[in-house]
Amino acid sequence: MASKEALIEALRLKDVVRAGWVRAGVQNPESVAAHSWGMALLAPQLCPEDVNLCRVLELCILHDLAEVRVGDITPHDNVSPEEKHRLESEAIENMGVDAAAAFSEYEAQQTPESRFVRYLDKLDMSLQAEIYESQDLNLSEFKQEAGDW
Secondary structure, eight states: OOOHHHHHHHHGGGGOBOHHHHHHTOSSOOBHHHHHHHHHHHHHHHOOTTSOHHHHHHHHHHTTTTHHHHOOOOGGGOOOHHHHHHHHHHHHHHSSSSOHHHHHHHHHTOSHHHHHHHHHHHHHHHHHHHHHGGGSOOOGGGOOOOOOO
């Protein structure tokens, strides 16, 4: 069971702002936790019947938890994918919350649930970009084709 301190640290994901939106000039950008919530909102609406929704929701909630410690590392940060994975894996392992298995599953992309969550990750970002475009910003780089699941 996670300690009170570990849970408080994990809840600080609400304070980690999505770095890509900041770089793009978005006023009042969402937090990483808000992004995870957006994915969790989309999950029951779009989840195929043969995919475990409970596991999908768990992956949505936990997939970015390491960012509490390492920040929201983007492709513009000159951190290799291998180093990003190493930093995030180490953070998850040392946080004191039960999230390492979910993080590893998401990163490996070998289960239908992890692949569906990756789709939700892209879809949430694309939909959020449409919302932020009302601020007269060109966010086409964030509007990836999520495609059909």
